[in-house]
Amino acid sequence: MAETVNSQSANFAFLAEHDALLLRLCASAERNYCDDPNTTVIKLRQFGEAVVRHLAAVFNISSTPEQTQADLLRTLQVRRVIDRNVADLLHYLRREGNQAAHEFETTSQQAKSALKIARELALWFHRAMGKGSAKTFKAGAFVEPTRPDHEYRIAQLSSALESTAEEARAAYQSAETERLKRQAAETQVAKTAEEKAVWEQLAQEEERERQRLSAEFEETLKRIQQQSAERSVAESAAIEQAIAGASQGIALDESETRAIIDVQLNEAGWSADTENLTFATGARPEAGKCQAIAEWPTASGPADYVLFHGMTPIGVVEAKKYGSDISGDILQSERYSEGYQIKDKEILPHPPGQTGHFPGWLVTQDVEGLPRYYRIPFAYSANGRPYLRQLETKSGIWFRDLRRPSNHSRPLNGWHTPDYLIRLLDSDTKLAETTLLGEPFGYLGLRDFQVRAVQAVESNIAHGARQCLLAMATGTGKTRTIIGLI
Numbered sequence: 001m002a003e004t005v006n007s008q009s010a011n012f013a014f015l016a017e018h019d020a021l022l023l024r025l026c027a028s029a030e031r032n033y034c035d036d037p038n039t040t041v042i043k044l045r046q047f048g049e050a051v052v053r054h055l056a057a058v059f060n061i062s063s064t065p066e067q068t069q070a071d072l073l074r075t076l077q078v079r080r081v082i083d084r085n086v087a088d089l090l091h092y093l094r095r096e097g098n099q100a101a102h103e104f105e106t107t108s109q110q111a112k113s114a115l116k117i118a119r120e121l122a123l124w125f126h127r128a129m130g131k132g133s134a135k136t137f138k139a140g141a142f143v144e145p146t147r148p149d150h151e152y153r154i155a156q157l158s159s160a161l162e163s164t165a166e167e168a169r170a171a172y173q174s175a176e177t178e179r180l181k182r183q184a185a186e187t188q189v190a191k192t193a194e195e196k197a198v199w200e201q202l203a204q205e206e207e208r209e210r211q212r213l214s215a216e217f218e219e220t221l222k223r224i225q226q227q228s229a230e231r232s233v234a235e236s237a238a239i240e241q242a243i244a245g246a247s248q249g250i251a252l253d254e255s256e257t258r259a260i261i262d263v264q265l266n267e268a269g270w271s272a273d274t275e276n277l278t279f280a281t282g283a284r285p286e287a288g289k290c291q292a293i294a295e296w297p298t299a300s301g302p303a304d305y306v307l308f309h310g311m312t313p314i315g316v317v318e319a320k321k322y323g324s325d326i327s328g329d330i331l332q333s334e335r336y337s338e339g340y341q342i343k344d345k346e347i348l349p350h351p352p353g354q355t356g357h358f359p360g361w362l363v364t365q366d367v368e369g370l371p372r373y374y375r376i377p378f379a380y381s382a383n384g385r386p387y388l389r390q391l392e393t394k395s396g397i398w399f400r401d402l403r404r405p406s407n408h409s410r411p412l413n414g415w416h417t418p419d420y421l422i423r424l425l426d427s428d429t430k431l432a433e434t435t436l437l438g439e440p441f442g443y444l445g446l447r448d449f450q451v452r453a454v455q456a457v458e459s460n461i462a463h464g465a466r467q468c469l470l471a472m473a474t475g476t477g478k479t480r481t482i483i484g485l486i
Contacts, residue, residue, distance in 0.1 A: 010143040011119050014126050019220060021213040022050055026122065029115060034147040037111030038100045044118045045097020048090050050217065051125055055081055057221040058129070058239065060228040065218075069094050081240070084386040085247050085395075089121055092260055109275050113259040116142055120250050128239075128246035135242065252322035252384070258294075258304075260384035261319055264397075265292045268415035270307060285311045285346055290418035292317070299339030300332075306340075306376070309418050311347045313340060314425065315378040326381040327393035330400055330409045333379035337402060338363060340375040349377055351403075352428045361403045374402040378421060379409075387413045404429070406464040433462050444484040450477055454485045 009015075012026035029043035049069045056063040056072055059081050063072055073090055076082050082090075096114050100106045119142060127135055228236075252260070258274040265272035272292035277283045283293045285308035296306040307315035318333040320326050338360075342348070350358040360373030379400045387396030396411035401424070416424075436458060441451050457468045472478045 010145060011115070011139075012122055014130075014137065014139065015122055017130055018126070019050070019054070019217060021217040022047060022054075022122075022125075024213055025050065026118065029118070030145040033108075033111055033115065033145040037108050038104060038106040040111040041093075041096050041100040041106050041114045044093050044114050045100075047118055048093035048097070048121065051121065052076065052090060053221060054125075054129075054224070055243075057224040058228055059236070060225055062225075063221075082243065083247055083388070085250065085388070086121070086124060088260070088386050089117055089250070092117055092263055093121070095263060107275065109255075110259070112144065113256050115145075116252065116256045117259070120252060124246045124250055127249060128243040135245075250323070254319070254321045257322040257384040258319055260322070261305075261317075261382055262292075264382075264384070264415055265305070269417045269419070270415070272305065274305075279343075284344055285313070287311055297341070297343070298336045299341060300335040301339075303333070303336040303340075306336075307378075307418075307421070308346075309422055311345060312349050313346055313376050314349055314418075314421050315380060315416075316340070316376045318379075318381040320381065320383045322384050323394055324383050325393050326383050326396075326398050327409065327411075329381040330379055330398045333381055334374065334400070334402060337374045337376040337379055338372060348375055349425055352426050363402075364405075377401065377403050377425060378416075380415075387411050404464075408464055410466065433458075441484070444480075446480065446484050447477065450481045450484060453481055457485055 009023060009027040009030060011030065012023055015023040015026060025043050025047040029040045029047070032039040032043065052069055052072050053063045055076060059076075059079060061072075061075055061079065061081075070091070073082075073087055073094075077084065077087050093114060096106075096110065119139075123137070123139055127137055130137065255274075262272040262274055270290050270292040271277060272294075274294040277291065278294040279296050279302070283291070285291060285293070287310050289308070289310065291308045292305040293308060294305050295302045297303075303316050304319040305317035306313050307317065316333045316336045318326075318329050318336070320329050340348075348358065348360070359371075360375040361377060363372040363374055379402055380397055382397045383394070385391075385395040392411055396413065397415055398409050399412050399416070400409040401407040441454075446454070453470050453472070457470065460468050470478070470481065472481065
């Protein structure tokens with residue numbers, strides 16, 4: 001049976017080396033892609049669950065079919081079995097699968113993105129857990145599934161059934177030739193029903209086979225878990241190293257990266273959908289809504305996303321291919337900010353207390369001495385990958401507050417929420433710094449060198465520093481100095 005599934009899977013055949021259930025779930029996802037994308041995404045969620053339970057067994061972590069995947073994923077991360085990069089992709093399949101199960105609607109594009117992400121996870125699993133040449137396995141390009149001939153035939157017959165039924169009703173009022181046509185139609189209906197019954201039986205057989213493979217999978221997990229308890233420290237370390245090395249090979253194209261960024265933005269409170277929530281589809285800012293509208297036109301080209309808090313464009317995003325270097329791409333977001341053009345009834349953001357016309361935040365003088373302005377205050381660049389210090393320029397979400405030239409771009413662990421950006425926009429940094437400079441030190445009871453330490457930190461922060469180090473000897477009042485600084 002596994003050989004049959006293997007031959008029918010264009011993208012996951014290599015999983016046959018590991019477990020028949022993993023291959024069965026992915027092959028089923030491919031088969032349903034054309035006619036039932038909702039089922040495709042649900043099957044891929046099940047694939048992710050099976051992978052997580054397999055990894056747990058390898059490292060002797062107890063799991064049951066009833067345990068939530070989210071809980072088990074957290075355990076794997078805490079135990080450092082998988083990094084955040086892999087965990088985020090597994091979470092993506094879990095969330096998309098849950099949504100498909102509860103909302104019953106999945107587009108072909110969503111199913112395609114899930115298939116591509118699942119394939120990258122399958123390749124990661126194969127390279128990490130496979131034998132020999134699996135470590136450097138090259139799978140080739142992703143193949144978009146097409147409708148199998150037998151399923152296409154059923155669709156044709158179903159269509160014929162609908163049309164011939166109408167013809168049969170008309171045949172009652174026709175001559176002898178029409179009567180013959182009715183008989184032919186009835187014959188076709190009977191043939192279609194017979195073929196549908198055959199395929200329903202095949203579907204039932206497939207479900208029984210899935211249940212059999214699930215039972216075998218549970219036994220396999222028990223065996224793997226027993227073996228893990230007997231594994232040496234060196235063997236466990238080698239497996240961990242293989243898993244970490246395989247993570248570096250994960251690669252997604254820009255459309256799948258956008259799908260991941262959509263999920264991240266939605267979790268932060270922004271409505272995002274690069275397939276449907278775009279300028280071209282008619283999406284516009286609305287009062288009371290926080291939206292990430294895709295492909296918003298600017299004088300510098302279409303911005304990948306513009307973040308709208310109600311009617312106010314407050315942030316602009318440049319999205320790049322998964323894993324690409326993004327630290328420098330924030331410059332493109334800055335160009336989008338400068339080239340933003342009001343399309344309808346948007347209200348450009350302005351500083352606290354600013355009244356009347358506000359052209360934006362001054363960038364610099366151009367070659368002719370004319371001023372240039374940023375019109376959107378917050379710029380981002382992202383590639384969907386979670387922040388890793390060792391891959392700082394290729395991960396995280398890079399952010400720059402454009403309101404002050406001294407503000408430098410920096411990586412974030414996650415997206416800012418709409419409320420946070422509004423609070424940041426409403427903060428008056430210059431007034432706060434002026435107030436701080438005028439505040440006396442006398443009531444703090446600090447010694448002279450402690451006052452100088454506090455002033456040095458405040459000065460560095462005012463000039464854009466985000467990290468400061470004070471070196472103080474034992475007994476010189478570090479705690480009192482920090483309390484004074486706070």
